[in-house]
Amino acid sequence: MLRNKVAVITGSSSGIGKEIALNFVKNGAKVVINYPFxxxxxxAEKVVAQIQEAGGEAIAVMADVSQFEQAQALMKVAVDTFGSLDILVNNAGITRDMLLLRMTEEEFDRVININLKGVFNCMKHGSRIMMKKGGSIINMSSVVGLHGNIGQCNYAASKAGVIGMTKSAAREFASKNLRINAIAPGFIVSNMTDKLPEAIKENTLKGIPINRFGNVEEVANVALFLASDLSSYVTGEVIKVDGGMAM
Structure with a gap:
């Protein structure tokens, strides 16, 4: 479905980003694996090696997407290496959870800078390239950006901002055949969620109608749909992958 397409996936050395990269390669794409430091x-190099061993094409590029110039350089490397940029997945993100009254300015700023400003930086530089022939931008939001969560004012604000940015940019670039959508995962088993206490996991499970946690493959499959021509008439949408958690 993605034959000869070139994709940049931020934060793709592990977790959801890695799975998206592997899924894209299986469907013919050449990918840029991004890592922050x-x-x-x-x-990141292990992911590249895994892709190359399977006969795919990939490179690893270090870039902190919260830094304007580094985001620009990331897009340039993709074009210089593979000759194009057709798909951009803004997946890089962090958490710094803390109750509002205890949250520090640094904890708030760091999450906003990576999760929200990072999306702006990459969309700004990526769209300038992609608008010439069209493509697909996929921004990773979260169900937390839709309904909030205790101890995650910074994270919720960043992910809600991603949704607003996605819809605004989708309107701006629709005439250029550049589609921009967002994915809002629920509780997806990953390195990030593995660190949560069991009590929190059990309580979260009670609010999921499908009665299980999601996996990275299920998010990657939605990303594949949005990256491919199967979603050629879809833009400005937020697709929840949450087992009914936020319906």
Missing amino acids: EGSKSE
Whole structure:
């Protein structure tokens, strides 16, 4: 479905981003695996090696998407290496959970800078390239951005902002055949959720009608749909992958 397409996936050395990259490669895409700092380099290189061993094409590029120039350089590397940029997945994100009264300015700013400003930076530089021939931008939001969550004012604000940015940009670029959509995952089993206390996991499960947690493959499959021509008439949408958690 993505034969000869070039995709940049931010924060793709592990978790959902990694699974999206692997799924895209299986469907013919060439991918840029992005990691934020030197400490993540080995993980990113392992993903690249896994892709190359399976006969796919990939490179690993270090870039902190919260930094304007680094986001620009990330897009340039994709074009310089593969000759195009057709798909951008803004997946990079962090949490710094804390009750509002205890949350520090640094905890708030860091989450906003990566989760929200990072999406702006990558969309700004990526769209300038992609608008010439069209493509697909997929922004990773969260059900927390739709209904909030205790201890996550910073994260909820960033993910709600991603939704607003997605819808606004989708209107701006629709005439350029550049589609922009968002995915709002619910509780997806990953390194991030593995750190949560069991009591929180059990309480969360009670609010999921399907009665189980999601997996990264299920998010990646929605990303594949949005990246491909199967969704050629879909833009400005937020697709929840949450087992009915936020219906």
